[in-house]
Amino acid sequence: QQQVRQSPQSLTVWEGETAILNCSYEDSTFNYFPWYQQFPGEGPALLISISSVSDKKEDGRFTIFFNKREKKLSLHITDSQPGDSATYFCAAPTGGYKVVFGSGTRLLVSP
């Protein structure tokens, strides 16, 4: 049962554009959402995270918007660069050992 869903599966934007990656979840007990960035041949690395008490978290060109009522999040990457080309995972720790990962969005930024 998939509890964290991501869309689109893949996304292509031009350099300088804003990329928008979406995430939705089902379990209302989720209260913390890390986003991981994974480059080919590497493991995922934590990019940015947000707590459910916030509706926005910004770190440089990366911003998470969180709508708790609709159980939706989005990651906005402004002024996208070719070096941002990677797969992005939305995740949700379940309060114990388990972190539920979405299936990822593969982003390609064309120069």
Place this chain on the structure above:
Amino acid sequence: GGIITQTPKFLIGQEGQKLTLKCQQNFNHDTMYWYRQDSGKGLRLIYYSITENDLQKGDLSEGYDASREKKSSFSLTVTSAQKNEMAVFLCASSINWGDEQYFGPGTRLTVL
């Protein structure tokens, strides 16, 4: 800073073969994890270990064994390799369970 090392980077085995993947971390983290990553899918938890000598099954433990030899190392064994389990296996660690996880580069398994 620290690093997670996974060996080997590429592993090729025969169907039915027993295969072992190794992971080492120098973060001095208590908790370690093994995930399987299939193409186009998210990460699925195979085993985790909260502390040295602890071992817990994840969602995908059938067909796998694990061993936490010491705090810094965590091994995963594919007990009988199958062609449908070709994937990338990722090791991760965290200070405690629920904390940020740091991932290794992965071992890509191919079964002939």
